Amino acid sequence: VTVELTFDPPADDGGGVEVYRVYPHLQGFSDWSSVKQLIIPASNIDATLTDFPVYVNLTDLGTDFFQNTQNNGGDIRITESDGTTEVPRELVFCDIANEKGELHFKADLSNTEDNIFYIYYGNATEINYPANHEFGSHNVWEESLKANWHLGENPAGAPPQMIDFTEYGNNGITYGSMTSDQIIDGKVGKALSFDGVNDYVTMPSSNLDFLGAANQSFTISTWIKADNTGSHKVIADKTKIASGTAWVIFQVLSSGEIDGQLYNGSINPIIRTSSSYEEPIWHLATLIRDASN
Numbered sequence: 363v364t365v366e367l368t369f370d371p372p373a374d375d376g377g378g379v380e381v382y383r384v385y386p387h388l389q390g391f392s393d394w395s396s397v398k399q400l401i402i403p404a405s406n407i408d409a410t411l412t413d414f415p416v417y418v419n420l421t422d423l424g425t426d427f428f429q430n431t432q433n434n435g436g437d438i439r440i441t442e443s444d445g446t447t448e449v450p451r452e453l454v455f456c457d458i459a460n461e462k463g464e465l466h467f468k469a470d471l472s473n474t475e476d477n478i479f480y481i482y483y484g485n486a487t488e489i490n491y492p493a494n495h496e497f498g499s500h501n502v503w504e505e506s507l508k509a510n511w512h513l514g515e516n517p518a519g520a521p522p523q524m525i526d527f528t529e530y531g532n533n534g535i536t537y538g539s540m541t542s543d544q545i546i547d548g549k550v551g552k553a554l555s556f557d558g559v560n561d562y563v564t565m566p567s568s569n570l571d572f573l574g575a576a577n578q579s580f581t582i583s584t585w586i587k588a589d590n591t592g593s594h595k596v597i598a599d600k601t602k603i604a605s606g607t608a609w610v611i612f613q614v615l616s617s618g619e620i621d622g623q624l625y626n627g628s629i630n631p632i633i634r635t636s637s638s639y640e641e642p643i644w645h646l647a648t649l650i651r652d653a654s655n
Contacts, residue, residue: 412470418464420463505529581649611624
């Protein structure tokens with residue numbers, strides 16, 4: 363499901379860029395200097411969604427947002443249409459100088475009525491919620507999500523560099539002497555650019571042992587973009603450690619097809635796209651294993 367946001371009232375400035383109005387205060391958030399209304403049209407929703415993580419590109423909020431938000435976006439609060447019922451949100455990053463940022467919030471979405479939310483900002487005394495707070499990042503995502511990496515941290519920093527935004531703490535460690543220049547703009551927020559030689563990120567296997575195991579369903583999903591053709595590229599894999607150990611590999615073959623395989627001790631099913639991967643554009647690559655089938 364793709365959820366598109368519009369900001370009411372939308373207006374075209376002549377260059378294809380929407381101009382957004384700042385709304386007056388609503389009851390309950392009088393200490394915030396600014397608020398904007400977000401509308402997710404019902405026409406963009408195929409079916410009713412419950413606890414759906416909505417993505418907001420903070421750039422779309424306009425220059426006035428970055429001029430007034432405080433504490434690197436830590437003061438951002440999001441409510442339902444009544445302007446007072448707060449919802450959990452995850453602030454991945456807020457780059458004031460370059461007017462960029464990534465935010466997600468939990469929402470119930472209707473396909474029969476337009477969905478209205480409010481973003482409050484501009485409060486110098488409010489800071490970002492702790493991850494385990496009622497409205498913190500852990501509560502944006504379902505418990506069934508075992509790991510969520512945004513890949514926006516400095517790969518040259520102290521390990522573990524890549525932070526898992528779920529409650530499970532499956533943080534990743536970079537290898538290959540990666541540098542801070544390898545953080546790039548991704549399809550959603552930030553991304554990592556690997557050198558194709560020895561760059562990779564490892565995650566702890568203890569919390570991900572279900573991958574490839576018998577009678578265990580799973581989904582792996584990520585945005586990928588390759589800048590060369592004819593080479594083998596690993597998207598994600600759970601490495602085989604010993605004979606009989608369950609493993610999974612998700613990859614782009616040198617022939618261009620996207621391929622998923624697993625071994626659970628007795629079987630080795632393989633699924634592969636019928637056409638080649640198109641480069642160099644972003645693709646949403648998703649591998650789903652249904653253990654019941």
